Amino acid sequence: MRLSLQTDYALRTLIYLAGRPGRHQVREVAEFFRISKDHVAKAVRRLAQQGYIRSVRGVGGGIELARSAESISIGQVVEDFEGSLALLDCVSIEGVCTIQPACGLRHVFAEAERRQLEYLNSVPLSQVVRPAGELQEFVLLDLN
Amino acid sequence: MRLSLQTDYALRTLIYLAGRPGRHQVREVAEFFRISKDHVAKAVRRLAQQGYIRSVRGVGGGIELARSAESISIGQVVEDFEGSLALLDCVSIEGVCTIQPACGLRHVFAEAERRQLEYLNSVPLSQVVRPAGELQEFVLLDLN
DNA sequence: TAAAAGAGGCATTTGAGGTGCATCTTTTGA
DNA sequence: TCAAAAGATGCACCTCAAATGCCTCTTTTA
Numbered sequence: 178m179r180l181s182l183q184t185d186y187a188l189r190t191l192i193y194l195a196g197r198p199g200r201h202q203v204r205e206v207a208e209f210f211r212i213s214k215d216h217v218a219k220a221v222r223r224l225a226q227q228g229y230i231r232s233v234r235g236v237g238g239g240i241e242l243a244r245s246a247e248s249i250s251i252g253q254v255v256e257d258f259e260g261s262l263a264l265l266d267c268v269s270i271e272g273v274c275t276i277q278p279a280c281g282l283r284h285v286f287a288e289a290e291r292r293q294l295e296y297l298n299s300v301p302l303s304q305v306v307r308p309a310g311e312l313q314e315f316v317l318l319d320l321n
Numbered sequence: 322m323r324l325s326l327q328t329d330y331a332l333r334t335l336i337y338l339a340g341r342p343g344r345h346q347v348r349e350v351a352e353f354f355r356i357s358k359d360h361v362a363k364a365v366r367r368l369a370q371q372g373y374i375r376s377v378r379g380v381g382g383g384i385e386l387a388r389s390a391e392s393i394s395i396g397q398v399v400e401d402f403e404g405s406l407a408l409l410d411c412v413s414i415e416g417v418c419t420i421q422p423a424c425g426l427r428h429v430f431a432e433a434e435r436r437q438l439e440y441l442n443s444v445p446l447s448q449v450v451r452p453a454g455e456l457q458e459f460v461l462l463d464l465n
Numbered sequence: 466t467a468a469a470a471g472a473g474g475c476a477t478t479t480g481a482g483g484t485g486c487a488t489c490t491t492t493t494g495a
Numbered sequence: 496t497c498a499a500a501a502g503a504t505g506c507a508c509c510t511c512a513a514a515t516g517c518c519t520c521t522t523t524t525a
Contacts, residue, residue, distance in 0.1 A: 216484075219504095221503095234502045236493040236499070237494095239501075297433050304425060327513085357516075369472095377523085379471080379524055380470070380523060380524040381523080382522085383471085
């Protein structure tokens with residue numbers, strides 16, 4: 178019942194980039210969050226494929242937001258990385274439950290999911306980002 | 322991102338019982354849903370421990386609802402079986418994310434979870450139950 | 466006292482996700 | 496033109512929670 182680490186890394190990367198305009202390296206992001214570079218790289222690839230970020234290869238390359246932090250919704254990122262948030266198979270897949278036609282559960286969980294996503298979709302990336310200064314300050318504290 | 326089968330079985334068992342007053346055997350429930358008796362038995366035990374159903378051992382024993390279908394909320398059952406519905410560790414556990422103090426994500430996902438549970442808590446078991454006739458009808462159809 | 470029925474524990478399997486590594490491709494600049 | 500930087504990609508293994516099945520124990524009734 179929780180988001181995968183991939184989604185977590187993707188969101189963190191977006192937050193990092195949104196708080197620090199310009200181009201940054203995957204290595205830099207990974208070190209900032211103390212995560213393996215490989216994991217960040219995989220989240221980054223998907224983010225690039227889905228158009229959230231732009232990545233540039235080669236010397237001086239790196240990644241940067243491809244869209245404004247205001248236009249990216251947290252819910253959209255979660256959906257792209259998690260697929261459905263369906264709580265039960267019967268919400269998204271046909272023919273799973275023996276009593277399906279007579280069971281109101283399907284509708285109830287679909288509605289629960291809808292309410293959750295509706296809210297997450299209403300939250301733009303920009304809303305969860307704090308100025309880079311605050312992030313930096315905390316990291317320095319943490320390192321001491 | 323979905324409920325465990327245990328939770329699924331628990332909900333189905335409750336629906337079965339709510340639609341058919343009186344005492345029923347675990348074996349009967351298992352056969353109705355075409356699930357292994359063992360799995361149902363385990364969900365049943367937890368349901369009994371948490372006071373949703375009453376179980377009676379021995380000859381002529383079985384299980385039955387211990388509370389009214391109106392007083393049992395789907396959300397409560399889900400919480401009891403799934404623990405937290407937190408989407409991210411940082412929502413329910415301290416000290417997971419490096420940037421936690423500067424990250425608005427924690428609050429956002431907590432709110433998303435709250436909205437989902439608020440809805441699920443508002444749905445009573447009685448609302449997702451159809452008369453036994455409907456269930457029976459479908460099963461007969463399915464068996465042909 | 467035997468049979469019914471739930472309680473409980475254990476051992477195994479399984480699959481998704483996490484993790485690390487090796488290699489390829491692109492790009493730049495000396 | 497070539498070496499180094501940096502992202503892209505695929506592969507293999509690991510890990511852990513959930514699922515699964517089985518066996519035995521305990522309670523209850525006729």
